[in-house]
Amino acid sequence: MPIDFAPSAESAEITQRTEAFVRDVVIPEEQATGGVPGPAGGLGDDLRARLQDGAKAAGVFAPHAPVDVGGHGLGMSDRASVFEAAGYSLLGPLALNIAAPDEGNVHLLAEVANPEQRERYLAPLASGATRSCFAMTEPAPGAGSDPAALASTATRVDGGWRIDGRKWFITGADGAGFAIVMARTSGSAGDRGGATMFLVDADNPGMQVGRHIDTLDQTFFGGHCEVTFEDCRVGDDAILGALDQGFRYAQVRLAPARLTHCMRWLGIARRAQDIAVARAAERELFGSALAELGMAQAMIADNEIDIAAARGLIVRSCWELDQGRSGAQSSAIAKTFCAEATWRVVDRSLQLCGALGVSGDALLSRYLREVRPFRIYDGPSETHRWAIARRVVRRHRDDR
Amino acid sequence: MPIDFAPSAESAEITQRTEAFVRDVVIPEEQATGGVPGPAGGLGDDLRARLQDGAKAAGVFAPHAPVDVGGHGLGMSDRASVFEAAGYSLLGPLALNIAAPDEGNVHLLAEVANPEQRERYLAPLASGATRSCFAMTEPAPGAGSDPAALASTATRVDGGWRIDGRKWFITGADGAGFAIVMARTSGSAGDRGGATMFLVDADNPGMQVGRHIDTLDQTFFGGHCEVTFEDCRVGDDAILGALDQGFRYAQVRLAPARLTHCMRWLGIARRAQDIAVARAAERELFGSALAELGMAQAMIADNEIDIAAARGLIVRSCWELDQGRSGAQSSAIAKTFCAEATWRVVDRSLQLCGALGVSGDALLSRYLREVRPFRIYDGPSETHRWAIARRVVRRHRDDR
Amino acid sequence: MPIDFAPSAESAEITQRTEAFVRDVVIPEEQATGGVPGPAGGLGDDLRARLQDGAKAAGVFAPHAPVDVGGHGLGMSDRASVFEAAGYSLLGPLALNIAAPDEGNVHLLAEVANPEQRERYLAPLASGATRSCFAMTEPAPGAGSDPAALASTATRVDGGWRIDGRKWFITGADGAGFAIVMARTSGSAGDRGGATMFLVDADNPGMQVGRHIDTLDQTFFGGHCEVTFEDCRVGDDAILGALDQGFRYAQVRLAPARLTHCMRWLGIARRAQDIAVARAAERELFGSALAELGMAQAMIADNEIDIAAARGLIVRSCWELDQGRSGAQSSAIAKTFCAEATWRVVDRSLQLCGALGVSGDALLSRYLREVRPFRIYDGPSETHRWAIARRVVRRHRDDR
Amino acid sequence: MPIDFAPSAESAEITQRTEAFVRDVVIPEEQATGGVPGPAGGLGDDLRARLQDGAKAAGVFAPHAPVDVGGHGLGMSDRASVFEAAGYSLLGPLALNIAAPDEGNVHLLAEVANPEQRERYLAPLASGATRSCFAMTEPAPGAGSDPAALASTATRVDGGWRIDGRKWFITGADGAGFAIVMARTSGSAGDRGGATMFLVDADNPGMQVGRHIDTLDQTFFGGHCEVTFEDCRVGDDAILGALDQGFRYAQVRLAPARLTHCMRWLGIARRAQDIAVARAAERELFGSALAELGMAQAMIADNEIDIAAARGLIVRSCWELDQGRSGAQSSAIAKTFCAEATWRVVDRSLQLCGALGVSGDALLSRYLREVRPFRIYDGPSETHRWAIARRVVRRHRDDR
Numbered sequence A, B, C, D: 001m002p003i004d005f006a007p008s009a010e011s012a013e014i015t016q017r018t019e020a021f022v023r024d025v026v027i028p029e030e031q032a033t034g035g036v037p038g039p040a041g042g043l044g045d046d047l048r049a050r051l052q053d054g055a056k057a058a059g060v061f062a063p064h065a066p067v068d069v070g071g072h073g074l075g076m077s078d079r080a081s082v083f084e085a086a087g088y089s090l091l092g093p094l095a096l097n098i099a100a101p102d103e104g105n106v107h108l109l110a111e112v113a114n115p116e117q118r119e120r121y122l123a124p125l126a127s128g129a130t131r132s133c134f135a136m137t138e139p140a141p142g143a144g145s146d147p148a149a150l151a152s153t154a155t156r157v158d159g160g161w162r163i164d165g166r167k168w169f170i171t172g173a174d175g176a177g178f179a180i181v182m183a184r185t186s187g188s189a190g191d192r193g194g195a196t197m198f199l200v201d202a203d204n205p206g207m208q209v210g211r212h213i214d215t216l217d218q219t220f221f222g223g224h225c226e227v228t229f230e231d232c233r234v235g236d237d238a239i240l241g242a243l244d245q246g247f248r249y250a251q252v253r254l255a256p257a258r259l260t261h262c263m264r265w266l267g268i269a270r271r272a273q274d275i276a277v278a279r280a281a282e283r284e285l286f287g288s289a290l291a292e293l294g295m296a297q298a299m300i301a302d303n304e305i306d307i308a309a310a311r312g313l314i315v316r317s318c319w320e321l322d323q324g325r326s327g328a329q330s331s332a333i334a335k336t337f338c339a340e341a342t343w344r345v346v347d348r349s350l351q352l353c354g355a356l357g358v359s360g361d362a363l364l365s366r367y368l369r370e371v372r373p374f375r376i377y378d379g380p381s382e383t384h385r386w387a388i389a390r391r392v393v394r395r396h397r398d399d400r
Helices: A009-033 A045-057 A076-086 A092-096 A102-112 A115-127 A246-282 A294-322 A328-358 A364-375 A381-399 B009-033 B045-057 B076-086 B092-096 B102-112 B115-127 B246-282 B294-322 B328-358 B364-375 B381-399 C009-033 C045-058 C076-086 C092-096 C102-112 C115-127 C246-282 C294-322 C328-358 C364-375 C381-399 D009-033 D045-057 D076-086 D092-096 D102-112 D115-127 D246-282 D294-322 D328-358 D364-375 D381-399
Strands: A132-135 A153-157 A160-171 A178-184 A195-201 A207-212 A224-234 B132-135 B153-157 B160-171 B178-184 B195-201 B207-212 B224-234 C132-135 C153-157 C160-171 C178-184 C195-201 C207-212 C224-234 D132-135 D153-157 D160-171 D178-184 D195-201 D207-212 D224-234
Touching: A009 A045, A009 A076, A009 A092, A045 A092, A076 A092, A076 A246, A076 A294, A092 A246, A102 A115, A102 A132, A102 A246, A132 A160, A132 A224, A153 A178, A160 A178, A160 A195, A178 A224, A178 A246, A195 A224, A195 A246, A246 A294, A246 A328, A246 A364, A246 C381, A294 A328, A294 B381, A294 C294, A294 C328, A294 C381, A294 D294, A328 A364, A328 A381, A328 B364, A328 C294, A364 B328, A364 B364, A381 B294, A381 C246, A381 C294, B009 B045, B009 B076, B009 B092, B045 B092, B076 B092, B076 B246, B076 B294, B092 B246, B102 B115, B102 B132, B102 B246, B132 B160, B132 B224, B153 B178, B160 B178, B160 B195, B178 B224, B178 B246, B195 B224, B195 B246, B246 B294, B246 B328, B246 B364, B246 D381, B294 B328, B294 C294, B294 D294, B294 D328, B294 D381, B328 B364, B328 B381, B328 D294, B381 D246, B381 D294, C009 C045, C009 C076, C009 C092, C045 C092, C076 C092, C076 C246, C076 C294, C092 C246, C102 C115, C102 C132, C102 C246, C132 C160, C132 C224, C153 C178, C160 C178, C160 C195, C178 C224, C178 C246, C195 C224, C195 C246, C246 C294, C246 C328, C246 C364, C294 C328, C294 D381, C328 C364, C328 C381, C328 D364, C364 D328, C364 D364, C381 D294, D009 D045, D009 D076, D009 D092, D045 D092, D076 D092, D076 D246, D076 D294, D092 D246, D102 D115, D102 D132, D102 D246, D132 D160, D132 D224, D153 D178, D160 D178, D160 D195, D178 D224, D178 D246, D195 D224, D195 D246, D246 D294, D246 D328, D246 D364, D294 D328, D328 D364, D328 D381
Parallel strands: A132 A178, B132 B178, C132 C178, D132 D178
Antiparallel strands: A153 A160, A160 A224, A178 A195, A207 A224, B153 B160, B160 B224, B178 B195, B207 B224, C153 C160, C160 C224, C178 C195, C207 C224, D153 D160, D160 D224, D178 D195, D207 D224
């Protein structure tokens, strides 16, 4: 069989249902509420519940979660078009329960959690009954672009562990039911190993969710928060997977989480293009439609090229992951390209809309703010380029 | 004498004083208040008065205004370094009374106003006693990228004129003491002539300042507003300059106003670069300072190149204007390049600062929002490119 | 079944054999001969025959030709990796008989030729016994970026047709056994219909192959020639397909021919990257390997991203064609991106090699010259962008 | 006095005369001869002499050389427009005797040579009676991007020095009357000091001009050659300036030589733009002139912007040098920008000309080849960016 780009029948159906759901249910809610999930948007748990009920009714809820916890069990390739369709509105991922960081945490728990953890943490997370956060990033000089700089510690104490450390930019922390916390159980900051993941309940008195970090983007329900762990006590049963394997599990989460970010933002890129094209088709300028002027056509075409190329890179890397391959290189390539391409698409679309584009009356100025940080989080483009080049050079050296 | 890049002694002195004033007075105020002049920034007339008093005390107030109304009377070339120094803080132009649109209106009135208008409008505007707005832009299909589409009308009535029309994106309208209004006194929408400028007092019952248009940027004191003229009666003495010469005067205002925008935003580009360089010099990553990593160096160098090239284009066009030449081509080139270069500089600087860059804790995410619209207002880059190319082709045809 | 990027077993095997053949047979010939197939390279029919015999022996000859004329009958998707592997050397496509324009002509004849034409023209072309050219492009104001401007005519005469017209940039014309000629049988220059394809033997006295047009590139065996048709008489049996259907058949040839260009040039992009990476891994500069300097890493990574994105767009469009879909939009997107990406890859690779890169001692300066015209032939990027945007806008209008 | 962009009267006059000379004398010669000065162009000493006689007659010869050796003695700022006018044809700099490397060597000798050397080397070089080369660059791992890697040695022997070393990419070596040779008189490869410059006559039996290195570009009369020094004996009077001061003198030559390259290539950029604009104004496409299509206009405008920005950076840096300032940063900025801008201008111009652009019938494919190496020689863009960034960071650290 030659290369086959047709998605599975199940994926195609859920994609179609998601498109209809976004068009008929999500976008009207978006217009009614402002449509920004993050804390500044003022959207509350009510809206989240309403959206998720709608997604359940539409048969598109939790497409990524394992079937035994109520999901559709789609693989990575099959997720791509569904997530893109959901990403067409900033509210879509929240509705389908595939927003970061919960979506990545569902993936991680499905791979690593033991049966008890699966029941206690994965099941309610997959159903939307609770939310979660992933507490890895630390202020400089801690874990950031370089995860090995991890400074938070988990020290063995009577009956378990004591976690201490300061995290920031912890997405979704405010209101999360639990955190997956990365802390050092051996070695010291700079070492490539020695990290362990812990499941910490939000009501643990040693865990404090601090201020929201004010950022350009406002997409993430639960915001980006500072989280402090101080004498935070947990039992051995809080260890996710095996001791000292935290960096390895982070990799398990990493490539898929990168790609699902790409899928969702690709949805926004398409939305931006659709807004701009609609505008260009209607707006008269210098005696013809804007869409018939060459410079506008160049921008529309470049958007289309960027979107197509981004999609191609995403599905390629998904296929590698579905094959059990590491996908480290292909997902780094996809992430770097998509983050920059999405940015270009939104920027061009905004330019096409002129004064309307920079006004708050259009969604585009909002999207410009939302997509910019994607070139930084989940690895800045520069870090990815460094890693991509190193792998290329290593491959060359191995080949000789 | 060969080409001489040295500014005049007076310009050099005022520039130095402005740098000191911005460092010692403006930036501390910026940190105390949030530093965003626009309506969302919540800065009031008190701060404006305090800043302007400071600038007067520092001997840097109104560097562009004619000497007889209390300014320093600097020409375009001499303004460049002063405005750039003031632009280093978003509050700087407000302090020196050289923010848009007042700065351009001072320039326009100094060129066109009759003695009575000079006393009644120019003098208090130059001294900071009042503010103003320039009411030209209209919602589509009115005057926008194509000024000739002007739809607002001024109809002759007993004892003067009646102005009717709808304007939007009128910067600084909220709180302005008067407006310079562009309205059609002959011809119809699409005609290249037939516009007249009128001076309308803000308390004229026929002029209504409507809602603030919510935009990405928040730099402009008085915001971007909708302004409606309905049965707005003015006398013949409200005509600025001569009847039907409005488009010609708009040109008088246009090229200098473009360039002063460039000067001010160049100040922000330098600020962004300074913030990024400070960060890169201090931040350790992968065992060396960020500033020693090649990709960071490339961004720092590209910023420096963009800043230097922008400055070169600005002073060149200023010199042409000071020589009495039209500067239409050189100012369009400078505007297009500066708007895009400033955007690139801020974007790279933000990227260099990583997570800190997209947080509200850094000024960079603010600057990203502030500079984006400059690629659209005062002529979108695409309109300028169209005009630049047409002049090149016309010159070629004339040469044959 | 979800999306599947695995090529068919047959394609995978031929790809592997092609890689080995290029490495073991073609590259040594390349080094012995200069490796430039075009007329300035001085390579003759001997080398072509030797290379093609080698490809036959290796079991990789004519992978695209129908099985009944001796090919492997691979579909578009299956061709992609084979053609890329062959394209790794400028001599590779010649060896496999998949160089332009013969490859596209095989494709066209396989789709449109009648049994007699199939035997007389397709069979010897597929076997390498003869070469061909495709005579469509005309000097301005004839058929160029706009095919409808076709000016050459075929006039009905006793016993057949008389073809008159002037063609240029006719690739491979020198030495070709026959030409597929596009001429107008109805309508006049500018009409969207009325063209017919004719098969004209090279020994027809009415067909004259004129001078070689000296161009930057020298890849094409048989060069780019001027070809004149003057009172060129052919019978009715010379019509390829049906009367007046020439533009439609040109479309049949167009999308696949675009994509196979992309595949071949992608091979050169990979070669360029491999040369640059080898150099960067070995070259010491400022105390470390060039490959460890950030700016070099950025270039290596950008090459890798461009190559991956190009490949993704190619296989996507191939899949559409294999599904019987038009592929007009996806192949235009792929062509535009690949032509520019390949150019960027070669340019960066050359830069990475420094002085060595611009010297004739490296292949890179050769590749720079070879790939540049690809942004122009088979439709300039600007024409493709125009067409891409128009389709997007049309789709938008149809959707409303 | 404010900033003044007007050139001196003398510079303006020589510029005007140069423009007329290039138009009336040089371009006709260009068309008659192919117009490529380099060895592959087959232009001989006859043409060089004829062109230089013409320039003398036109009063534009040696504008940069000191008055006492027959030049016009123009400073850097005053050279800019003259060199740009000469650079409008590839033959222009040869005609005015301001081609690399002689032009830079005149500059260097004027600054450093003692009276005897001035008479023996500078005077005949300035008059065009002889040619010269500058023998610094060595094959890796010698002096290249990093001059400190200098490996050639000059060892003290009875009665003088013995020079040994291998140089390459020595422009103009073939036919040169003498070489300025950089060799190490103390320290070893990697040391930042210890180099001395020697004047070596071409008939010295220890100096051998080897093969021409085949390169993309063919602009340089005398080619790019390998030059070997083996037991090359010279007296103490061969030392240019002082012992061990070679690197310092290289700096004296460096910044001005960079800038004059920029000036000359800017001439080619303007030529390319003029060719493209002429074509775009005449060529009809899809019912209108190419010059009226938006994407073409964008390219024309971007060319104009690039040219203006490049010119601004050049004159700024020239002014600094004329002021006695180092110009290290500003000339690095100018060089980096100009090399890339010129490349973009030629590339866009070629694209605007379509098939004609890549054919040898147009000058553009020639220019594409000629300008590409400028992004590498005189310091690759990456090395300049590294140096620019380091200076910025150092300035920041000093300011604290």
